[in-house]
Amino acid sequence: MNKIKASGKWALVSMATALLVACGGSEEPESTAKVEQKVETIEWKMVTTWPKNAPGMGTGAQVLADNIKEMSNGRLDIKVYAAGELVPALEVFDAVSRGTAQMGHGTAYYWKGKVSAAQFFSTVPFGLNAQEFNAWIAEGGGLALWEEIYAPFNLIPMVAGNAGVQMGGWFNKEINSLADFQGLKIRMPGLGGEVLEKVGASSINLPVSEVFTALQTGTIDATEWVGPYNDLAFGLYKAAKYYYYPGWHEPGSAVEAIFNKDAFDALPKDLKAIVRSAVQQANLAMLNEFTARNNAALQTLVNEHNVMLKPFPQDLLIALKQASYEVLEEIAANDPQSRKVYDSLKSFLGSVSEWHDVSERAFINARALE
Amino acid sequence: MNKIKASGKWALVSMATALLVACGGSEEPESTAKVEQKVETIEWKMVTTWPKNAPGMGTGAQVLADNIKEMSNGRLDIKVYAAGELVPALEVFDAVSRGTAQMGHGTAYYWKGKVSAAQFFSTVPFGLNAQEFNAWIAEGGGLALWEEIYAPFNLIPMVAGNAGVQMGGWFNKEINSLADFQGLKIRMPGLGGEVLEKVGASSINLPVSEVFTALQTGTIDATEWVGPYNDLAFGLYKAAKYYYYPGWHEPGSAVEAIFNKDAFDALPKDLKAIVRSAVQQANLAMLNEFTARNNAALQTLVNEHNVMLKPFPQDLLIALKQASYEVLEEIAANDPQSRKVYDSLKSFLGSVSEWHDVSERAFINARALE
Known part of the structure; x- marks a missing residue:
């Protein structure tokens, strides 16, 4: 599966050390002769689900490729393709599975139609935050x-990034209770959308290109997107005034790197270790970027664009939480793989929540005391 | 500064490609001749401030060295020394500075006597959590x-780990108010200890070997340590019954890797990138370990050893928070470097707190709603 670059890469290697090639006659080989040694360059393609240079995600994919190239001294050279350049976003999984590309970069819930349990590896409503x-x-x-x-698809997954807790979304009216929320038409894909239906709102699916206009014209009442860093870039503040928190539906949106198993297995041991390390470095770097940049964007939204920043009311959050756990249980009930994955996640969530209640949560609340 | 291993490491390189060495006569060089090429192995020493195999920290240093060796295919081989094996814990900074070791692993507040501003790079009371x-x-x-x-000391620093929010400590009586806390003798080194003095408690410094007995006999009323994962191993539950939270004094204790600048600069570009990536991988891995293991240890402490888990009272936390910011301002006022570092940290803290109030904090509180 790995494509060895035909033209090769040539490195000058000093051959002052013993040459086993015997040369007869009166001409001694030059003791400091330079010998060109062919270093195999493995060329990979990385297909992504992101628009070109999408902040955090798309840029993170490129940095990951650059880091692998640098660490491998050019031996593993990965060309990054934005969504649609080689294959459409939603064909990344298949393209890597069959080896059209050796690597993919996206998020797992896109593949729930092929493997239902995949959606537990993006983020789930009221689930784990990035650290957890x-x-x-x-x-x-x-x-x-x-x-x-992922094994039946000839794929190896790794966590390659996290956007942290997202925002709850953009609303064109104030929400003061669960009742205000019921009946709203909200663009929210994925598990969050299923939860909405359970509490009496409607989940609307729209292509990205239509979201802004639909919100502006009132075809929908609200939309979720990502967080301030991405939402500011998308200009959603021009279409709706109220910006609600927290992003109960996506508390730690994970980015995945997937590898064609044959291609990965064919790497020498050092390149495997380099790839694993670079992916974890990328995971941390992406969260750093979102953590640092979301606030600056939030300030711009609030101070320059007069966005109204609002917390969801408590009765709504309680209803959403109950509905979320119902939705997750239903998915788990539908196939044994989802059951197994959800049971593991649920057990970890229970245990880490208890610890974080007395550590992260207690600290961050103490820090906010006046 | 890098020590090149004298005996070298020999790799067989296929030389089927063109040799520039001209060989005359009737004997053609064998086209598939193997040429032994010397691969330089750089040997480094990593001195650490940790006891041998200390959970999380000491084990993390070894994993870091192992990963660098694997990624570099053995070209960078780092031997790890526990505290006291090559130099004592508190001489790690000097040993790496002068090149006795090429690398160190510890935490920055140990070096505050040499460079006061270093203490801002471990963790500060009511400061940043790990993600922040x-x-x-x-x-x-x-x-x-x-x-x-660190530049004047010929050192390059990197973040190599984080233990997350720590616990508030072990107390031999209940604390229901600031008044209960005042007059207590508490073993707490570092900035936390300075804060204690400001709210009317006494900060006691004791060698680690004396902490357990001092707490058991009432020579001290309380001690902080790390978190459940390490505290359980140390057996502190046998000496005091009340385990308070949160660890306001250490909300995200960072581990540092330091490098002798000459040694690091002498590395080829690919090895530099490998070291940087491995250190970030280690940073993430250590937090994962503490996040996952603290809860299991907490359950053991509470359920098997009948430890009483208690939140610090709110009036005490408010007093500690005010005193913390006073202590930090005093340090900043004492030298321009500390001023500069603290201003940067304080500005980031203000901005990231605003973002995390509506994201991480709002989410983790919403998740806890019943």
Whole structure:
């Protein structure tokens, strides 16, 4: 599956050390002769689900490729394709599975039609935040399950980034109770959309290109997007005035890197280790970027664009939480793989929540005391 | 500064490609001749401030060395020394500065006697949690300042781990108000200890070997340590019954890797990139480990050892928070470098707190709603 670059890469290697090539006659080989040695360059394609240079995600994919190239001294050279350049966003999984590309970069819930349990590896409503998700994957059995469900597709998954807790979305009216929320038409794909239906709102699916106009004209009452960093760039503040928090539906949206198993297995041991390390470096770097940049964008939205920043009312959050756990249980009930993955996630969530209640949560609340 | 292994490491390189060495006569060089090419192995020493195999920290240093060796295919081979094996814990900074070791692994507040501003790069009371600290370092100007203050010592710093929010400590009586806290003798080193003095408690410094007995016999009334994962191993539940939270004094204890600048600069570009990536991988891995394991240890403490888990009272937390900011301002007032670093940290804290109030904090509180 790995494509070895035909033209090769040539490195000058000093051959002052013993040459086993015997040369007869009166001409001694020059003791400091330079010998051109062919270093194999492996060329990979990385297909992504992101628009070209999408902040955080698209740029993160390119940085990941650059880091792997630098660490491998050019031996693993990965060309990054934005969504649609080589294959459309929603064909990334298949393209890597069959080896059209050796690597993909996206998020797991896109593949729920092929493998239902995949959606637990993006983020789930009222689930794990970024720190907790990373710990579940690395230390709580998450990675083994993820590998297990992708194995039939000849794919190896890794966590390649996280956007942190997202925002609750843009609304064109104030929400003061669960009742205000009921009947609203909200653009929210994925699990969050299923939860909406359970509490009496409507989940609307729209192509990205139509979201802005639909919100502006009142065809929809609200839309979720990402967080301030991306939402500011998208200009949603021009279409709706109220910006609600928290993003209960996506508390730690994980980005995945997927690898064609044959291509990955064919790498020498050092390149495998380099890829694994670079992906984890990218995971941390993306969260750093979102953590640092969301606030600046939030300030711009509030101070320059007069966005009204509002918390969801408590009765609504309680209803959404109950509905979320119902939706997750229903998915788990539908196939044994989802059951297994959700049970693992739920068990980790229960245990890490207890710890974080007395550590992260207690601290961040103490810090906010006046 | 890098020690090139004298005996070398020999790799067989296929030389089927063109040899520039001209060989005359009737004997053609064998086209598939193997040529032994010497691969330089760089040997480094990593001195650490941790006891041998200390959970999380000491084990993390070894994993970091192993990963670098694997990624570099053995070209960078780092031997890890526990505290006291090559130099004592508190001489790590000097040993790496002068090149006795090429690399160190510890935490920055140990070096405050040499460079006061270093203590801002471990953790500060009521400061940044792990996610926020990483973002400040990577995206908020923290790293440039850290590099600047270590440069006169010929050292390059990087974040190599984080233990997350710690626990508030072990107390031999219940604390129901600020008044209950005043007059207590508490073993708490560092900035936390200075804060204690400001609210009317006494900060006691004791060697680690004396902490357990001092708490058991009532020579001290309380001690902080790390979190459940480490505290359980240390057996502190046998000496005091009340386990308070949150660890206001250490909300995201960062581990640092330091490098002798000459040694690091002498690395080829690919090895530099490998080291940087491996350190970030280690940073994430350590937080994963603490996040996942603290809860299991907490359950053991509460359920098997009947530890009483208690939140600090609100009036005490408010007093500690005010005193913390006074202590930090005093340090900043004492030298221009500390002023510069603290201003950067404070500015980032203000901005990231506003964002996390509506994201991480709002979410984690919403998740806890019944």
